[in-house]
Amino acid sequence: MIYFRIFWVFLKIGLFTFGGGYAMVSLIENEVVERQQWLTAEEFTDILAVSQMTPGPIGINTATYVGYTATAQAGYGTWASVGGAVLASFAVILLPVTLMLLVVRFLMRHRGNRDVESVFAALRITAIGLIAAAALSLFNVESFGNFGWNSRFVASCAIFAVVFLLSLVPRKGLGKGKLRLPKLSPIVLILASGLAGFLIYGL
Template identity: 35%
Template sequence: MIYLQLFWSFFQIGLFSIGGGYAAMPLIQNQVVDLHHWLTMTEFTDLITISQMTPGPIAVNSATFVGIQIAGFGGAVISTLGCILPSCIIVSLLAFLYFKYQQLTVIQGVLNALRPAVVALIASAGLTMIILAFWGEGGFVPQLSALHISSVVLFFAALFILRKWKLSPIMVMAGCGVIGGLLYFIP
């Protein structure tokens, strides 16, 4: 039964995550944290972090990670298959239709209308992660004492370094990981 739940949950994520991995994060959160309670919000944030650091799409990495957590290797295979199957079918069909009808204005109109929705999904996922990183699982609290100052400083330092010096995101993540590890041991 758990295999069927994993497959169906990640099939839905794969089917409705238009716009890529970042756009899929709210859907993954809904299925994994809110609906099935397979992970806590903290574990979900860790999952996204791990999915970012490993090669491959976030949704597929998340499916594999959750599958292994819940049902071992078989769960990883089933949830990953559920996640990629809709994309394989839809992309094959859309590629055929796009190349056949790409000149139609209706096709261009649909693509133009989807862009803002995808940006909204990405912004929603980012905002959720910022709130969790800055305030923890309790959510947004408009008090300075509830704010994790070290997280805010690391966030803005990383953002500044990425924008100013165009440093490799991998190097920035590794640096923040080292600094975060050191801060963990400092009371």
């Protein structure tokens, strides 16, 4: 039964996500693309794009979308797939919320505790590595095309470089006056890349 597997997989993902939605990407990729094979690497990257462009927490958006697609892929209809989407979001927050409610008082009292502090410090640092792993695993043929001097690969690398550099612009922007480069939101960057894709491949 697909619902049980979706519930179990997202329960696990929720419990082991430290460091926000981007750190969750590598957990979801590992479970959903590699182990369960509900989605191809291409579909997964497309879902990430949609999750970043639409409002809301990235983790919730990705879980909802993956839940829908996994159910639909298993051959169920639209309404059953909507059920899968809601179930995935519910499962991904169930354990963290329960845990949060249980410890919200306890942890406040123990915030200075040496063991609690050092475990959380290590987890916050490791989360950066998890995000890096997610980015590295997306450097694949599906995202960039075959490696070499072909138009798809060169165009992909150019888009990557421009978006990467623009994402590193600090929140308050760079430079002054007319030359000021503002911080661009992910939605602007994704829409511009989509337009570039249409101009390069679609015409």
